[in-house]
Amino acid sequence: MTSTSFRPEPHLVVVERLGSVVAAAGPLPWILRDANGVEHPATSDYLRHMLACDYSPGNLRSYALALLRWLRFLRAVDVDWQRAQREDTRDFVLWMRTSAPARPAGQRVAGTVNPRTGKRCLGATFAPATINHNLAVISSYYSHQISQGSGPLLNPVPKRTAPRGGRAHAHHNPLEPFRQPRRGAYRQRVPQTSPRAIPDRMFDELFAAMRSNRDRALLALYVSCGARPAELLGLTGAMINYGEQLVGVIRKGSRALQWLPASPDAFVWLVLYLNELPTGLVTTDTTVWWTLRRPWRQLNYDALRAVLRRANEQLLTNWTLHDLRHTYAIRMADDPKVPLVSLQTLLGHAHLTSTQRYLLPRLEQVLAHARDHYRRQAIPEPAEHTPAENLGYDHGDLHELFGWQELRR
Structure with a gap:
C-alpha cells in the first residue's frame, strides 16, 4: 500500500507497541529493533552518524525512541519508511495530537491542575514540544538517508521557515526589532511557561x-x-x-x-x-x-x-x-x-x-501584589490635611492676600 491509498482517519489508527530500543555492547550505545526483534540497519547507520558528530548517548537514545515511534506509525498505516511522503508526516502529527502516550500509573486525570501544587498534570496526548522534537529527529534522519542515496527523493518533513533559508535571525540587523519567524509546517505552538519553585x-x-x-x-x-x-x-x-x-x-x-x-x-x-x-x-x-x-x-x-x-x-x-x-x-x-x-x-x-x-515575576508574586491592591482599595487610607497654621506662613500676609481670617469666620 502506498501513502496515497485509502487509510483510516489518523485518530482511528491503532499503533501497536512493537519494536524496542535496547542498549548495545559495541561502540553504538543504543540500537533500534523492529517488530521482529531484528536490528534496523538504516537507523543504526543514522545513529552512528550522530555518534560521530559527538552526540551524547542520552541524545542518541532520545533520537532512537522518536524514530521507533515513527516506524510504528508507518507500520500501522502500511507504508515503508523509504516511501514516506508529506501526507504521512501530516497524519503522524494528527495521530500524536489525539493519541495517548504511556503514562505512569497512579497519576491524576490528564490535563487537570493539581490543587496542591498548582501545576498541570501530564496531558492526555503528546505534548507540543514532543511533537516538534519528533519532527526534528525524523527530518534529520531523512536528510541523512537522502545524502546516502537511500530513502525517498524528498524529505517527508517540511523544512522550518527562516529568513533566507537559514537559521532564524542569522542576518538580523541590530538596528531593527526582532520579529518572530513563522512556524514551519506541522510544527506545534509551544506554550511559554514560567519556572515554578517548590514553596x-x-x-x-x-x-x-x-x-x-x-x-x-x-x-x-x-x-x-x-x-x-x-x-x-x-x-x-x-x-x-x-x-x-x-x-x-x-x-x-x-x-x-x-x-x-x-x-x-x-x-x-x-x-x-x-x-x-x-x-x-x-x-x-x-x-x-x-x-x-x-x-x-x-x-x-x-x-x-x-x-x-x-x-x-x-x-x-x-x-x-x-x-x-x-x-x-x-x-x-x-x-x-x-x-x-x-x-x-x-x-x-x-x-x-x-x-x-x-x-521574571512569578505567579505567586503577581498574586500577592494583586491581593495587596485589593486590600488597599477595601480600606482606603484617611486623607491628610495640613492646617494652614502649620505651613509656616505669616498670618498678616495670608490676611492681605486671601482674607483668611474673614473666611474662617
Whole structure:
C-alpha cells in the first residue's frame, strides 16, 4: 500500500507497541529493533552518524525512541519508511495530537491542575514540544538517508521557515526589532511557561516523605547545588570535596567538569548515606549512588523518578526532579547579592537569556501584589490635611492676600 491509498482517519489508527530500543555492547550505545526483534540497519547507520558528530548517548537514545515511534506509525498505516511522503508526516502529527502516550500509573486525570501544587498534570496526548522534537529527529534522519542515496527523493518533513533559508535571525540587523519567524509546517505552538519553585513548607513535606538517607541526600544536593538530574547521578567518589563542600558534575552541553557548592546539610545526609554502604563499594572511579536492594546496581534516572513518584502519591502532588533545579535557581535569583552572571555559571547555561527567565515575576508574586491592591482599595487610607497654621506662613500676609481670617469666620 502506498501513502496515497485509502487509510483510516489518523485518530482511528491503532499503533501497536512493537519494536524496542535496547542498549548495545559495541561502540553504538543504543540500537533500534523492529517488530521482529531484528536490528534496523538504516537507523543504526543514522545513529552512528550522530555518534560521530559527538552526540551524547542520552541524545542518541532520545533520537532512537522518536524514530521507533515513527516506524510504528508507518507500520500501522502500511507504508515503508523509504516511501514516506508529506501526507504521512501530516497524519503522524494528527495521530500524536489525539493519541495517548504511556503514562505512569497512579497519576491524576490528564490535563487537570493539581490543587496542591498548582501545576498541570501530564496531558492526555503528546505534548507540543514532543511533537516538534519528533519532527526534528525524523527530518534529520531523512536528510541523512537522502545524502546516502537511500530513502525517498524528498524529505517527508517540511523544512522550518527562516529568513533566507537559514537559521532564524542569522542576518538580523541590530538596528531593527526582532520579529518572530513563522512556524514551519506541522510544527506545534509551544506554550511559554514560567519556572515554578517548590514553596518552603511543601519542600519540607517532600523531604519528610523520603524513605532513606540516600534519597534525603539526593534531594538536599539537588536543591542546594542546582545540578541537572542526570549530572548529579554521574557523581563519583573523586567528585566530592568534603573540605570545601563542593561536588563535581559533568555538564550536559560542554561535558566539562564543574565544581558546585552545596549546603552543609546536604553533606551531612551524604555522609550518613555513604556510611551505610559496604566498604569499598564507592571508590574514586565508581558511582556514589546505588540501589538499596541487592545485588548492588547503579541508580539510574528511571529509578530516581520512581522515588519521587512514590512521594508524590503520598503527598498528592506532582513535583518533578527539574522543579528542584528551578527552586534552587529562584532562591539564588531572589538574593540581590548574587550576580546574574554567577547564577548563569552555577546553572551551566550557555546563554544569559536562559538565566534571565528566573528574574521574571512569578505567579505567586503577581498574586500577592494583586491581593495587596485589593486590600488597599477595601480600606482606603484617611486623607491628610495640613492646617494652614502649620505651613509656616505669616498670618498678616495670608490676611492681605486671601482674607483668611474673614473666611474662617
